[in-house]
Amino acid sequence: MAARFRPDPTFYPSPTMAMQAPPEQLAYVALLDPTGAKRPDAMAVVDVDPASKSFAQVVGQVDMPNIGDELHHFGWNACSACLCPYAPHPHVERRYLVVPGINSSRIYILDTQPDPKRPHIVRTIEPDEVFRKTGYASPHTTHCGPEGIYVSALGSPDGGGPGGIFMLDHESFDIRGRWEIDRGPQVLHYDFWWHLGHDTLISSEWGTPSMVRNGLDAEALLAGRYGHALHVWDLRRRKHVERLELGAEQQMVLELRPAHNPTRPWGFVGVVVSLKDLSASVWLWFLEGGKWQIKKVIEIPAEPADPAVLPPLLKGFGAVPPLVTDINLSLDDKTLYVSCWGTGEFLQYDVSDPHNPKKTGSVHLGGIVRQAAHPSRPDLKLGGGPQMVEISRDGRRVYFTNSLYAPWDEQFYPGGFDGWMVKLDVPADGKGMALDPKFFLQFEPGLRGHQVRLQGGDASSDSYCYP
Template identity: 60%
Template structure:
């Protein structure tokens, strides 16, 4: 076979859901399935991967159509992702990669469960378990939190050091297809010790990481002494992507505790992105920050502040009663594939905000919806007499930006502190106006409670990719 024939064969076999440009992703057919992880905070029942119908023309719309139980207990499924995505097109060697396997880490167990969505995407099958001993021995890490599929492998951000020790946390590099743990990604970590998210600017060979806390700082809940002592993460780190060499640390101020989600621009030529902080210890506000490259260095600016909401002490959980307010607690953000719309979830007040960020330095709020919340517990329109527990938390956006999916649990031990009456699982879909801004709740889409077997639901992934699972190699 000639070289030309080899190249043609690769193109024929390439996954059509690997998109060269953001515009290609936006124009692709809409998702028909969503995958959602659920966990039992008591560790008495198996966690599960759920499949939910998202095709409005199907009788399965808004329904849980299947679930796959894990074979072991105590995992606490949290974030998860695909083995391959559009970044694979950065190198010709991965042109035949397929967005086929869902890699599902257990945040408490340090196990990594691999599900195959082929041949039946409605019923993923568990095909492999990567044990914590392999993660510890080959990369020196534990407590896997977030994963992203990169051009050379899967980047798995971990909060703990080997065997659950407090660190430093960092990134394990895994093979796309065998799922073998290859090594720790960092070659020179500089001052970085705490970990949370990782993302990148592929064309500029830059990686970005954020900070939450080590295992002892998070696993039993928010520790007031550490929070008031300003000891949770409050910095962004910038790295050389191909070598894992630390380049720059930017401190957002130690009053801004817990720098979590990273959402870089999808435009491969851009060098800006958004990050959020959970709480300001001086006034309980939360904030969103913009990073941008100026010359060789990165600078970071606060661009959104959401204040705490005053409340009566009797309406607040014990942890918040001394403060007389419900903090917004920004726990997730998501940026649409066209880089125009930013969504910010305030888990404490139950609010989801929509911002026009066509000028990323000056976001403009265009809409908001409230679901659940510590105070008032706003119901879903499908059941207007039933107050929701938990609050708007994990956000996922469809590739075309028209659909926004929400779930309501943060982390078992933290749920108990801020929602002590319990968190009954729910998943919500919002319709977004992508012309002028606007949000409305879809009353037809509301899997909740027993639909998820009572397991708490966290992150959502969409069939064919979504706004927070891909980075693109080409502008047009």
């Protein structure tokens, strides 16, 4: 009998079916050298199987061949989007990790087979090739789409704008080129994602490479020059449709988390800081009456603090800003998690009604002032705070790490900090959460964790064409 192509068993037509997937056993975590000069960044493999003797330990690691990459938001080469009816690629495997370096503009392709605990580099796309074929620099976020791999970039090789998206083939990893045909007024760029059921792509704004690579530019911040808008695009025609303005006081509009159900045209985006009062916020974009709209649905105030214990950047304010630097949405679209990297608070909201989120849980770890300890090490003051967050497909486990971006780490935590990763357990109804006392992973000294990806997929790795 002739062999038949079968879809990768980790691909699911709908988020509802993906929630029934087997629990993850491994997590892949990007590790960076915060000095950018002492040693290469690395990809760690972490055992997340509670039945394993090596639970909550690094069981594999591959060091990159270069120094100074600053590995950032990596992703899979292929995912459940390959089952979409208009661009089916069921023969593609979720096998390779596409790993960009935000500082070097280099992209590594890591093969996780034949041993998922021993990923290895099979291709390196050098910066010159990225510059030549796309005109972009500082690749930041990767998403596997129905027809290929989308990669966002913060700007151009000269450090300015515009930023945007370019495409990789998800089998050969050859660069296809820029994605945009008509970018309209869009200049700043950060994250992007889509509503496959509505042929719409949404993008957000941070800053150009020259505005971020040396840390937060206080002058640019106070002048409102960081991103403060979303952009709506025609996904098929690759054209800008409209800009959704949040207001210039809302600075750094970062992580996008659209509803996973493709019939739901809404999503959440986090805003790092308000110039008015140092608060952070979460906004809802939504389609209503044929018109895209946006409104603030969560506001998190700054916390008063003694200037003596604040970093130089904040002494004049006498307060700790929450600094919402990541958010994530469970696959059933009912639970939103919010990382407050400045105060060290990690928040959970019931968003069954996305227009009216209800707070259902909170834990503290780290924080600029609080330095809250983990239950397993009450004696250890922690630096950094909740940052990159990832959720298991069934919504029962949440993981996060504590590093944002090396030059920004230095500004807000000038005393330095060690890299760590934790896990939280969530009950079946999705309300409430508790730190797992057996899962407090401290990475190799001199390395800090950033993006987390779960074996087989997670809440921010896949998109779906069926509800």
